[in-house]
Amino acid sequence: MTVRVGIVLFPGSNRDIDAVNGLTVAGAEPVILWHEDADLAGVAGILLPGGFAYGDYLRAGVIARFSPVMRAVADFAGRGGPVLGICNGFQVLAEAHLVPGALLRNRGLRFVCKQVSLLPEHLDTPFTRELDSRRPLRMPVAHGEGCYYADEDTLDALERDGGVLWRYANPDGTVAGPDDPGNPNGSLRGIAGVRNAVGNVAGLMPHPETATEAILGSDDGLGIIRSLVVSAAEWAQTGRISGTRETATAGGAA
């Protein structure tokens, strides 16, 4: 049976159809979930798409955090289900404290829309398991507030626990520090995406869902979307996902 993965639609989401396409290419059945509806329609995985939820008023992602669907998403995450936030979806997860850190305004103050190079850090996580190597992945970014920030202790702990899943790469393949050419927004330590402590919730600023077919310019993102789909299928069957850990602080603490 095809695994059903939900795409949360907020007022202002605009990458939902890209997510539908990416999930379809990855072999899943996409299910649109409305922001005012706390019913997740029995999906086995959740994708929070890009856009400008609630106009990004106040701070990107913060109003969305208090929508009925996000209470259901937090509950789903607490039960160990896989959740991936892309771009605005990552901002929503960060504001909801479902992943650590915050996304600040881009260091260069500009909205950045371009192809970047992304280094996967680990290949044994629910969101990278279908990648075949740690080679750099090409995919687009399109955001104004994508500068990843956390205090030094949090960054150290993230790195120690394998919580950094993706970093921006320079053209020569090295990690792109805040001021390097490969870093589009000034993210600390080149961090493009992180996961929570349990490992079942992750977010990243670049757009793997729009890089799932060669005709779109790159299919390097397909492995990430396929990883989400495979993890959703595993969770539906077994109630847990390999590559996650059971911790006392499951779900809430990121």
Added chain:
Amino acid sequence: MSDISPAFRFAVNVTPKPGILDPQGKAVERSLPHLGISGVTGVRVGRRVELTVSAADEAAARVVVDHLAGELLSNPLMEQYRVESLGEAQAPAAAGVGG
């Protein structure tokens, strides 16, 4: 019970925490020489939110403001806030006018 419950007006000033990069503040600072102004440093750009709270007294109103300032108006990871009391408001319905 009286029909008119007391209401209190507050301002919440949200600013980037010390040490957090503030590119907006930097941009403002860098533009000052074009105005012929020198000697200005440490520009930090934040946000001010004014609101009216109906509550039994000001202390109770302030509890509400602190809660929403910490949960919604600011992100404690990167921002700090300061609550400023603007005094008793006329009435909740009219409070927005001219605010």
